[in-house]
Amino acid sequence: xxxxxxxxxxxxxxxxxxxxxxxxxxxxxxxxxxxxxxxxxxxxxxxxxxxxxxxxxxxxxxxxxxxxxxxxxxxxxxxxxxxxxxxxxxxxx
Numbered sequence: 001x002x003x004x005x006x007x008x009x010x011x012x013x014x015x016x017x018x019x020x021x022x023x024x025x026x027x028x029x030x031x032x033x034x035x036x037x038x039x040x041x042x043x044x045x046x047x048x049x050x051x052x053x054x055x056x057x058x059x060x061x062x063x064x065x066x067x068x069x070x071x072x073x074x075x076x077x078x079x080x081x082x083x084x085x086x087x088x089x090x091x092x093x
Contacts, residue, residue: 008078015074025077027067028093029084033060040087041065044080 001009019025031037033056042052050069057063071077084090 008082011081012074012078015077019074021073022070024068025071027065027069027080027084029065029067030062030091030093031065031087032089033057033063037087037089038063038065041067041084041090044083044087045069 029041031041038054045052045067048069050067053066055064055066069080071080081092084092
């Protein structure tokens with residue numbers, strides 16, 4: 001099992017132990033400030049009812065993105081993390 005698979009396995013276990021689903025889940029990402037990259041993340045959460053807040057860093061080089069969205073289970077949470085991980089330069093917090 002590679003590190004990524006191991007990470008997601010631990011995350012799923014942790015989510016199932018500590019979270020009652022369905023629940024409102026908060027994702028936090030740091031991404032280079034680029035309209036295209038921000039739009040990629042917004043597209044991933046399209047049609048989910050997500051509330052997305054964006055805040056540029058002091059220098060404007062990076063942006064913080066907070067996504068609040070109703071998730072039905074731990075697998076759904078992890079699926080979104082995996083989708084977002086395909087966006088170049090994104091850091092999941």
